[in-house]
Amino acid sequence: MADRLSRISRENRYDVYTLFEWPSSLPADRYWISPELMTCYGTELWDELDEPCRVELSHREAVNFFSVNVHLIRELIGGVAERIYTTRYPGLSEFFHDFIAEENVHAWFFATFCQRYGGGVYPARRVELGRPPVEDVLRDVVVFGRILIAEELSDYFNATMANDERLPEICQQINRVHHEDESRHIAFGRQMMRELRDEATRQVGADRIAETGGYLARYSDFCLQSLYSRQAYAQAGLERPGDVRSRLLSHPRRAELHRAAVGRTVGFLNRIGLVDAESVPW
Amino acid sequence: MADWPPEFDALLRRHCRLVGTDAPIRPDALLVTLGMDSLEVVEFIVAIEDAFDLVIPQEMLTPEVFGTPSSVWRTVADLRAGVAR
Numbered sequence: 001m002a003d004r005l006s007r008i009s010r011e012n013r014y015d016v017y018t019l020f021e022w023p024s025s026l027p028a029d030r031y032w033i034s035p036e037l038m039t040c041y042g043t044e045l046w047d048e049l050d051e052p053c054r055v056e057l058s059h060r061e062a063v064n065f066f067s068v069n070v071h072l073i074r075e076l077i078g079g080v081a082e083r084i085y086t087t088r089y090p091g092l093s094e095f096f097h098d099f100i101a102e103e104n105v106h107a108w109f110f111a112t113f114c115q116r117y118g119g120g121v122y123p124a125r126r127v128e129l130g131r132p133p134v135e136d137v138l139r140d141v142v143v144f145g146r147i148l149i150a151e152e153l154s155d156y157f158n159a160t161m162a163n164d165e166r167l168p169e170i171c172q173q174i175n176r177v178h179h180e181d182e183s184r185h186i187a188f189g190r191q192m193m194r195e196l197r198d199e200a201t202r203q204v205g206a207d208r209i210a211e212t213g214g215y216l217a218r219y220s221d222f223c224l225q226s227l228y229s230r231q232a233y234a235q236a237g238l239e240r241p242g243d244v245r246s247r248l249l250s251h252p253r254r255a256e257l258h259r260a261a262v263g264r265t266v267g268f269l270n271r272i273g274l275v276d277a278e279s280v281p282w
Numbered sequence: 283m284a285d286w287p288p289e290f291d292a293l294l295r296r297h298c299r300l301v302g303t304d305a306p307i308r309p310d311a312l313l314v315t316l317g318m319d320s321l322e323v324v325e326f327i328v329a330i331e332d333a334f335d336l337v338i339p340q341e342m343l344t345p346e347v348f349g350t351p352s353s354v355w356r357t358v359a360d361l362r363a364g365v366a367r
Contacts, residue, residue, distance in 0.1 A: 127345060225325065
């Protein structure tokens with residue numbers, strides 16, 4: 001599968017530096033992210049905001065969404081690069097090179113959008129704490145599980161916005177290009193997780209697999225929470241952005257979007273016995 | 283002895299999965315041994331900033347600052363007092 005995906009990747013390679021026509025500015029009166037994907041959609045806050053405020057917030061949430069993508073890509077490039085020449089994956093070096101090349105391109109166009117129209121990439125408010133599992137196979141379950149979860153979440157948003165004509169063309173195009181490339185990575189990621197599951201089942205106990213699955217369930221929640229940005233709320237002029245974030249995260253209507261965005265990934269990981277779907281706090 | 287206020291104590295207990303409701307928290311205990319990890323610390327940072335109405339500068343988001351309850355609280359106390367670090 002990896003050989004086939006590498007071949008397709010190389011056949012479809014494009015020059016990212018000439019692919020996009022970046023307008024000097026984007027229309028201030030249009031949404032930059034589909035309204036239905038915004039973090040206040042379906043809540044009382046949505047009803048309270050007038051149309052210009054919703055549009056302004058959509059600009060900030062577009063920048064946050066692309067910034068989140070940039071940070072997730074930085075992490076996944078690091079994880080794959082660490083494994084590119086290891087003896088555990090002797091047949092995958094070529095695919096890993098293509099994977100990193102594509103992800104580098106994605107990070108560039110997401111970051112370019114943020115820098116041109118949003119004042120820069122929002123910083124990742126993170127601290128690296130703790131150690132990865134000691135078992136090789138579980139470390140890889142964590143790395144490739146995180147990649148799959150992040151890519152499928154992003155792809156849900158990309159697929160929705162790829163042809164949303166309410167958005168400026170550059171917003172549609174970024175989402176469209178990313179969606180087209182990610183389909184290959186997702187196909188690979190799912191196959192990889194099946195094989196890692198088989199290896200983990202042979203090598204480590206069920207309790208350790210369950211512990212790692214619990215981490216991936218929490219990571220799904222972490223990715224969803226990263227979409228709720230205090231910085232975005234503050235820049236859109238919302239008062240008490242911390243309270244706004246807490247209120248939205250706990251709003252019952254939001255669980256519907258969360259399930260729509262990562263439910264298929266959690267369902268897949270549940271079916272192959274890695275994640276208990278009931279443990280995800282929607 | 284812990285020298286932080288009850289609000290901070292409550293945040294620690296909420297975000298450290300391995301700490302009981304009433305068990306004392308050693309100021310020099312490693313946060314990772316109390317159940318904090320790279321995922322939970324993100325919400326811990328947000329909760330601190332909301333509770334104490336401050337912003338932890340990006341350069342302070344380090345494993346050293348978030349090493350122990352004591353090191354986190356010292357940082358929060360300094361930020362509240364306007365002490366440059």
